[in-house]
Amino acid sequence: MMESKKTKNLFLNALLLVVVVGLLWWAPENLDGYKIQILNLIAIYSILGLSLNLIYGFTGMFSLGTAGFMCIGAYVSSLLILPEMQKDMIFILEPLNPILYGAHAPFVVAVLAGGVAAAIAGLIIGIPVLRLGGDYLGIATLGFAEIIRVVANNIPTITNGALGLKGIPAYANLWWNYGWMFFTLYVMYRLVNSNFGNALKAIRDDELAAKAMGINTFKYRVISFTVGSFFAGIGGALMASLLTTIDPKMFMVIMTYNVLMVVVAGGLGSLSGSVIGAVVVTVLLEWLRFVENPITLGSFEIPGVPGMRMVIFALSLIMIILYRPEGVMGNKELSWEGLFGLGKGGKDHE
Amino acid sequence: MTGQMFVQHFFNALTLGSLYALIAIGYTMVYGILRLINFAHGEIFMLGAYFIFYTGSLFNLPWVVGAVISIVLCALCGIMVDKVAYKPLRDAPRISALISSIGMSFLIQNLAIVVFSGIPKPVVRPDFFVKIMVIKGVRILPLAVIVPVVCFVLVLGLLFIVYKTKPGLAMRAISKDIETTRLMGVSVNRIIALTFGLGSALAAASGIMWALRYPQIQPLMGFMPGIKAFIAAVVGGIGSIHGAVIGGLILGFVEIMTVAFFPELSGFKDAFAFILLIVILLAKPTGLMGEKIEEKV
Numbered sequence: 001m002m003e004s005k006k007t008k009n010l011f012l013n014a015l016l017l018v019v020v021v022g023l024l025w026w027a028p029e030n031l032d033g034y035k036i037q038i039l040n041l042i043a044i045y046s047i048l049g050l051s052l053n054l055i056y057g058f059t060g061m062f063s064l065g066t067a068g069f070m071c072i073g074a075y076v077s078s079l080l081i082l083p084e085m086q087k088d089m090i091f092i093l094e095p096l097n098p099i100l101y102g103a104h105a106p107f108v109v110a111v112l113a114g115g116v117a118a119a120i121a122g123l124i125i126g127i128p129v130l131r132l133g134g135d136y137l138g139i140a141t142l143g144f145a146e147i148i149r150v151v152a153n154n155i156p157t158i159t160n161g162a163l164g165l166k167g168i169p170a171y172a173n174l175w176w177n178y179g180w181m182f183f184t185l186y187v188m189y190r191l192v193n194s195n196f197g198n199a200l201k202a203i204r205d206d207e208l209a210a211k212a213m214g215i216n217t218f219k220y221r222v223i224s225f226t227v228g229s230f231f232a233g234i235g236g237a238l239m240a241s242l243l244t245t246i247d248p249k250m251f252m253v254i255m256t257y258n259v260l261m262v263v264v265a266g267g268l269g270s271l272s273g274s275v276i277g278a279v280v281v282t283v284l285l286e287w288l289r290f291v292e293n294p295i296t297l298g299s300f301e302i303p304g305v306p307g308m309r310m311v312i313f314a315l316s317l318i319m320i321i322l323y324r325p326e327g328v329m330g331n332k333e334l335s336w337e338g339l340f341g342l343g344k345g346g347k348d349h350e
Numbered sequence: 351m352t353g354q355m356f357v358q359h360f361f362n363a364l365t366l367g368s369l370y371a372l373i374a375i376g377y378t379m380v381y382g383i384l385r386l387i388n389f390a391h392g393e394i395f396m397l398g399a400y401f402i403f404y405t406g407s408l409f410n411l412p413w414v415v416g417a418v419i420s421i422v423l424c425a426l427c428g429i430m431v432d433k434v435a436y437k438p439l440r441d442a443p444r445i446s447a448l449i450s451s452i453g454m455s456f457l458i459q460n461l462a463i464v465v466f467s468g469i470p471k472p473v474v475r476p477d478f479f480v481k482i483m484v485i486k487g488v489r490i491l492p493l494a495v496i497v498p499v500v501c502f503v504l505v506l507g508l509l510f511i512v513y514k515t516k517p518g519l520a521m522r523a524i525s526k527d528i529e530t531t532r533l534m535g536v537s538v539n540r541i542i543a544l545t546f547g548l549g550s551a552l553a554a555a556s557g558i559m560w561a562l563r564y565p566q567i568q569p570l571m572g573f574m575p576g577i578k579a580f581i582a583a584v585v586g587g588i589g590s591i592h593g594a595v596i597g598g599l600i601l602g603f604v605e606i607m608t609v610a611f612f613p614e615l616s617g618f619k620d621a622f623a624f625i626l627l628i629v630i631l632l633a634k635p636t637g638l639m640g641e642k643i644e645e646k647v
Contacts, residue, residue: 062445128632135387135448136631139580143624146577154617253573257456264449307463314457321450322438 012336017182024174036174037242041282043177044238047184049262049274051231057268057331058192059224060204061130062138066232066259068145071152071251072121073114073233074240075159078168079103080110081241086167093163094156107171111180111237118233119226121148126225130218145256153248164247165240172241180238181275184231188271191227200224201269258285261317266327273329280328288312354488359610361494365563367602368501372556373579374586374594375508376428376549382525382589383545385444389451390431392576393458394550398424398557399567400466403473413476421554428550429543431458437539455576462569470568473561497559504555505595508548512591517544525589574620578605581627587640596638601626 027036048066055063079100087096095101105113129140152159159165191197199220202210211217240246258281266277288309294301320327373395380388401423405416435454439447479493512518520541523531532538560575561567578601586597604626609616630637 062448129628132631132635134444135385136584136635138448139387139577139584140628140631142577143581143627147621147624150618150621254456257452260449260452305464307460307468310460311457311464314453314460317453318435318450318457321446321453322435325442325446 009336020178024178027174038282038286040172040174040177040242042278043174043181044172044235044242045259045262045278045282046181046275047231047238048235048259049266049278050184050188050271051228051235052259052263053266053268053271053274054188054191054200054231055225055228057263057270057274058197058204059200059221060207061221061225062134063141063225063228064138064253064256064260065125065141065145065229067251067253067255068141068148069118069122069229069232070236070239070255071145071148071248073111073118073236074246074251075114075152075165076117076233077110077114077237078165078240078246079158080105080113081107081169081171082165082167083169090163090166091156091160093161096160097157100158107169107176107241111176111234111241114237115230115234118236119230122226122229122232123222126222126229130221130225142253142256145251145253149248149251152251159248162248164245164250166245168240168244168246170241170244172238177238177242180234184234185271185275187227187231192271196220196223204269257317261313264317264327265320267329267331268327269331270327270329270333272334273327273332276328276334284316285309285313354486355610357488358490359606361490363603363606364599365494365497365602366606367599368498369556369560369563369598370575370579370582370601371595371598372501372504372552373575374583374598375505375591376553377580377583378586378588378591378594379521379545379549381583383521383528383542384436384440384447386436386447386451387580388431388436388546388549389448389576390435390454390458391428391549391553392572392574392579393455393462394424394428394431394572395553395557395560395575396462396567396569396572397427397458398554399473399561399571400462401554402558402561403471403567406474417555417558420558421551424554424557425547425551428546428553431550432543432546437542455573459569459573466569468569470566473565473567475562475565479562493559493563497563500555500559504552505591508552509591511548517541521545578623581623584627584637585630587637590637590639593637593639 027039031039048070051069052063052066055061079096080103082090084101087101125141125144129137129144132140153162155161192200199210199215202213202215203217203220207217236251243250262277262281263274264277265280266275267273291308291312292306294303373391376391376394377388380386380391398420401420402413402416405411405419406413409416411419431454435450436447439450479496480491482489482491484490510518512521520531520536521544523534523536524538524541528538556575557572560571579598582597582601583594584597585600586593586595601623604622605619608622609619634640
């Protein structure tokens with residue numbers, strides 16, 4: 001019975017993969033650039049959501065540093081893929097550091113380097129800051145992200161200061177983004193369903209009890225934070241190449257809030273929830289643009305209100321937390337049994 | 351650096367520090383009672399600046415009347431924020447209220463952009479605030495003296511309320527043990543509303559004076575001072591009103607003096623507060639005046 005279920009799941013997973021790959025073939029030919037951009041953003045927000053969910057949803061560490069790690073990943077990877085000619089063109093006020101000027105790497109290496117740089121930053125900040133608990137950690141990581149941004153704004157020989165980097169090669173297409181997304185999903189799935197993941201969940205649920213059970217909670221927290229930072233860096237690197245232009249302003253706290261919204265909407269402690277959250281948030285953010293355009297209802301004309309989009313977005317965040325704090329998925333995972341209504345809902349992360 | 355320059359920087363630091371202190375008190379009071387970082391507090395500060403701007407420019411009210419109206423409106427806004435976003439979540443996990451407060455901050459910011467427009471507005475300042483006085487070669491704005499004095503008076507008033515009145519007693523009781531206080535027949539929700547009202551009134555006072563000191567207002571102006579004042583509250587020891595004042599002053603001095611002594615670092619100005627925060631948290635996790643937190647087993 002168990003075996004057949006496993007084979008069936010494997011089969012359905014393979015089928016899903018085939019469908020997604022087929023969709024990725026089909027999309028560039030048949031969809032317009034705007035829709036493809038949204039699909040790309042969904043993949044990147046999924047990676048970012050998964051990264052924050054590991055730190056916050058599974059380990060219970062309230063971190064508000066996502067934007068800072070993204071910033072590091074974005075700059076490191078962009079500097080590695082920018083052609084020298086483009087570097088000459090954008091660094092006009094102050095020349096680029098010669099070491100960075102000559103540095104080049106293929107896209108996949110550049111993105112990895114962005115992730116590794118963010119992970120190292122995560123380790124360095126994590127060791128001192130993770131001694132703090134709860135809210136202090138949130139404020140300290142928020143502060144760290146803000147420091148990164150201020151520094152990026154003030155080292156023109158590396159980051160080109162407030163002008164940012166332009167003309168970053170647009171390598172991040174659907175294939176790369178969804179490839180990285182599935183890689184992230186796979187790593188996260190293996191992580192949280194291992195002994196390591198059980199330790200994380202124990203720390204989340206009751207740190208003192210976990211400590212009493214002999215778990216080195218500090219070590220686990222640092223590793224979880226570092227891995228989460230790695231994927232935030234990857235997300236930042238992909239986003240830089242997707243948008244082809246970055247500047248320090250892009251990585252303000254609002255970026256972290258968007259990712260937080262993905263996690264909260266999808267469900268804390270649910271991997272599939274993060275992906276669903278990414279779809280909901282990205283589509284909502286785009287779809288809400290209609291409120292800023294004039295609407296004609298019969299003979300009435302409602303003028304568009306600029307800025308209204310973010311008001312509604314903020315309201316939805318409050319509504320979700322007030323009326324459905326567990327998000328779409330809670331801490332459950334989407335599963336085939338749940339989908340077909342065979343089992344008792346999704347698999348629980350307990 | 352000459353002595354005169356130093357005195358000028360000293361007054362600038364004192365002004366900025368007092369403004370931070372007033373906002374920090376609001377954080378510390380709410381955190382002391384609900385264990386909640388009220389991210390929307392910086393937005394109340396911003397509203398204070400806007401209300402004084404509009405009472406002056408739209409209704410041509412005298413400046414003092416405008417200030418009083420602005421403070422009252424902000425206190426009401428603070429109470430509203432509590433009613434809408436935090437009260438339904440009193441029994442929910444603390445993190446829910448925290449996310450709700452992030453949403454609220456986000457909402458007020460964007461509402462402000464819609465209502466007031468995102469374009470920065472110049473604030474017209476009454477002459478007597480900005481007529482520069484020259485004392486022994488030191489050029490001082492009257493504001494640089496008025497702000498610390500007003501701040502001092504407001505803090506004294508607050509301390510009187512918290513330590514000498516019945517509602518103040520209830521506030522202190524709630525911060526120790528909310529359940530027991532409820533059992534003693536205290537209307538907890540009313541006291542919490544009062545706390546939000548008082549904290550928001552102080553933030554409004556700070557916002558008004560901020561608009562006079564740095565006479566340009568825009569909808570996102572509350573974010574940075576808000577976060578920095580929170581840092582001030584943590585540095586001083588969250589939950590302690592004295593701590594918030596001390597933390598605010600320290601932050602003001604660190605920010606102004608570092609830039610004064612090392613002008614080449616002025617681009618990094620906004621990072622100093624965070625570095626100070628991380629250093630203090632590592633050395634003394636509960637802040638300078640903080641109480642020891644026992645871990646509950």
